[in-house]
Amino acid sequence: MEKLIHSLLEHIGEDPEREGLLKTPERVSRAWQDVTKGYHEDPNAMVQKALFEAEGHEMILINDIDFYSMCEHHLLPFFGKAHVAYIPGKKIVGLSKVARVVEVFACRLQVQERMTAQIARCLMENLDAQGVAVVLHAQHLCMMMRGIKKQNSFAVTSEMLGVFKDDSKTRAEFLTLIQEKPWN
């Protein structure tokens, strides 16, 4: 990877041998390993290891999970917040694991729509939940820095499975809850 970055620097018209850039290939290589570490992690196993018996069947919502991902079309970051809810069947999962599942899928090359669906399906299948809802709000640097330069636009994607898809009341409750902020 370091060779590639060295060559990339030349291709954009830089001098990879100048002092400020000498260690850049090494640094970029480490940064890329970090932001793509999700390829070496198994989100299914992660959830399976943290399952507990459910005691109720009320909605469990984890709001405002920060995430950072890389768009597969431009290799530029997109980042924002994930809102994830589920209605348990027989199992629940440790709350922190939901955020970890978001992180694993974020740390792969992504398009926002697929990432949303992957998070929802992973939880639905491993929890055997009655329903899962995922909404992602994100800003894409590939839109903000280049091309159409839509500086402040957010892309919003959602995936509704099970009762969130079939029951409009459950879906409406989720959509209301994710707009409520604890400090309001």
Ligand SMILES: [Zn+2]
């Ligand atoms: Zn892009």
